[in-house]
Every structure is written in structure tokens, then in C-alpha cells.
Amino acid sequence: MSRTKTWIDTPTAPAFVPPPGAVDAHVHVFGPEAQFPFSPKAKYHPEDATPEMLFALRDRLGFSRNVIVQASCHGTDNAATLAAIAKSGGLACGVAVVDPDIDLPELQRLHAGGIRGVRFNFLKRLVDDAPKGKFLEIARKIAPLGWHVVVYFEADLLDELVPFLEAIPTIVVVDHLGRPDIAQGRDGKDIIAFKHLLDAHPHIWTKVSGAERLSPQGPPFDDFVAVIRPLVERYPDRVLWGSDWPHPNMEHRIPDDGSLVDVIPRIAVTADLQRKLLIDNPMRLYWPEFW
Numbered sequence: 001m002s003r004t005k006t007w008i009d010t011p012t013a014p015a016f017v018p019p020p021g022a023v024d025a026h027v028h029v030f031g032p033e034a035q036f037p038f039s040p041k042a043k044y045h046p047e048d049a050t051p052e053m054l055f056a057l058r059d060r061l062g063f064s065r066n067v068i069v070q071a072s073c074h075g076t077d078n079a080a081t082l083a084a085i086a087k088s089g090g091l092a093c094g095v096a097v098v099d100p101d102i103d104l105p106e107l108q109r110l111h112a113g114g115i116r117g118v119r120f121n122f123l124k125r126l127v128d129d130a131p132k133g134k135f136l137e138i139a140r141k142i143a144p145l146g147w148h149v150v151v152y153f154e155a156d157l158l159d160e161l162v163p164f165l166e167a168i169p170t171i172v173v174v175d176h177l178g179r180p181d182i183a184q185g186r187d188g189k190d191i192i193a194f195k196h197l198l199d200a201h202p203h204i205w206t207k208v209s210g211a212e213r214l215s216p217q218g219p220p221f222d223d224f225v226a227v228i229r230p231l232v233e234r235y236p237d238r239v240l241w242g243s244d245w246p247h248p249n250m251e252h253r254i255p256d257d258g259s260l261v262d263v264i265p266r267i268a269v270t271a272d273l274q275r276k277l278l279i280d281n282p283m284r285l286y287w288p289e290f291w
């Protein structure tokens with residue numbers, strides 16, 4: 001498999017200046033492969049996207065902290081994510097992918113390394129299987145540590161997943177809004193179903209991320225803004241934002257990270273909403289000791 005590059009080296013500096021202390025709550029690192037080989041089950045083979053590159057991007061975009069989410073290409077070996085957190089000087093936390101037979105000492109090792117959640121991935125193009133029963137076992141194991149669950153699924157799976165999401169005994173954060181079809185508009189069936197989910201379940205949060213993945217129109221993402229701004233206003237205390245750098249699998253539509261940051265003041269239109277989205281909510285979840 002040839003290696004793919006899915007980011008630009010020098011994104012535009014955004015016009016929007018995030019408030020001091022802002023958290024980019026969804027990023028990944030890839031490798032470096034020589035030190036942290038990819039999983040044999042990986043569905044893509046990216047170029048190295050290193051912690052140093054991530055921290056340079058963080059500074060360029062005007063953020064203070066990162067949440068590093070274990071990418072599927074690293075399977076359940078969280079070493080690259082942990083190494084990046086260790087290099088961040090306390091400015092990054094992480095979300096891991098783990099096996100159901102993980103024991104308490106290993107969970108404690110991950111916690112000491114800055115992991116604060118686990119991710120369950122349901123995308124068939126990214127993982128071979130998504131065993132709900134085993135995921136629930138994991139959720140029950142991590143709950144006592146104060147961790148939460150991050151779930152990545154596509155809109156057509158939502159109905160089927162509701163009982164599973166209801167059974168998770170921690171906060172649940174949905175990645176990239178559960179991938180609604182944005183072309184349906186703000187009253188489309190995918191967004192209505194997602195609103196029903198959040199209305200009925202106060203423990204479910206969402207990342208209002210993925211404009212580059214979800215917007216058929218592309219930059220400046222007017223279609224995404226029209227659909228997602230009402231969600232930020234409806235659930236101001238349950239939304240997180242992430243750049244999704246280095247944008248796995250986006251080699252054919254590589255986004256300019258600066259243009260993604262400039263979506264923020266259009267979906268969170270007041271300073272109060274921006275502070276909740278970028279500081280209060282992620283700090284409550286990832287750095288509660290400072291909150």
C-alpha cells in the first residue's frame with residue numbers, strides 16, 4: 001500500500017482567533033512508522049504525522065491544547081498516541097482504542113499516560129468488526145476511572161445503535177456528528193434523528209467537526225454552517241470542536257486547516273458559545289482537575 005498524505009504543510013492562518021486556552025478536541029498522530037508501526041489490519045497507510053508537526057499546527061491555528069484520538073491505522077496499540085501526549089508537556093490528553101480483555105493495571109497505565117476515554121469505531125471501511133457486546137464490557141471497565149466513550153458511526157446506523165448507546169454508563173461523544181447527509185438540510189431526516197437522540201439522552205455529546213468530510217459544497221462550508229449552527233445553539237454544553245488533523249483518508253479533498261477554524265465563529269456565533277465549545281466543555285471532560 002503506498003503511503004498517503006492528507007494534510008497541507010502550511011495552512012492559512014485563520015482569521016478567527018480562538019480564545020486563550022482553546023482545545024482542539026479531535027486530532028490524530030500517525031507513527032512515526034519507524035518507531036510505531038501501523039497495525040497489520042490498517043485500512044490505509046499514511047505518511048508520518050508526528051507530534052512535533054501537530055504542536056506546530058496547534059500553535060499556528062491559535063489553540064492551547066489537543067485531544068489526540070487513537071487513529072484506526074494504529075489498531076489497539078496506543079504507543080504512538082501515548083508518546084505524543086508525553087511530548088506535549090501536559091497540553092494533550094488522549095482517547096485510546098482497547099481490547100475487551102484489558103486489565104486494571106493496563107488501564108491505570110493508560111490513565112497515567114493521559115488517556116481519558118475509549119473509542120468505538122463502527123465504520124466498515126475502517127475496521128473489520130465492531131462487537132457491541134465487547135464494547136459494552138469495555139465501557140463498564142472504564143467507567144470507574146471517570147473516562148468517557150467516543151463513538152464513530154454513520155447516520156444510517158443510528159437507529160440500530162440507540163439501545164447500545166443507551167446502555168453505555170458514561171458520557172458518550174459522537175465523532176463528526178454521526179456523519180449526517182448535510183445535503184438534506186437543517187430539517188433533513190438525518191439531523192432530525194440526531195436531535196431526537198440528543199434530546200432524549202443528556203449523556204450524549206457530539207463533536208461538531210468534520211466540515212471537510214460532510215460538506216458536499218466544500219469551502220467555505222456554507223451548507224455545513226446552515227445545518228450545524230442550530231445544533232450548537234441547542235446543545236451548547238454538549239459540543240466539542242476538532243480540526244481532525246491530519247485528516248485520515250482525505251487525500252482527494254485535503255482541507256486547509258485555517259479554513260476549518262474559520263467555520264467556528266459561524267457555528268458558534270457568540271463569545272459565550274465559543275467559550276463553551278472550545279474551553280468549558282472539553283476542559284470539563286479532559287482536564288476536570290483544572291476546572
Ligand SMILES: O=C(O)c1cc(C(=O)O)oc(=O)c1
Nearest residue numbers: 070071072073126175248249
Ligand atoms: O473518516 C475517516 O476516515 C476517519 C478515520 C479515522 C481513523 O482512522 O481513526 O478517524 C477519523 O476521525 C475519521
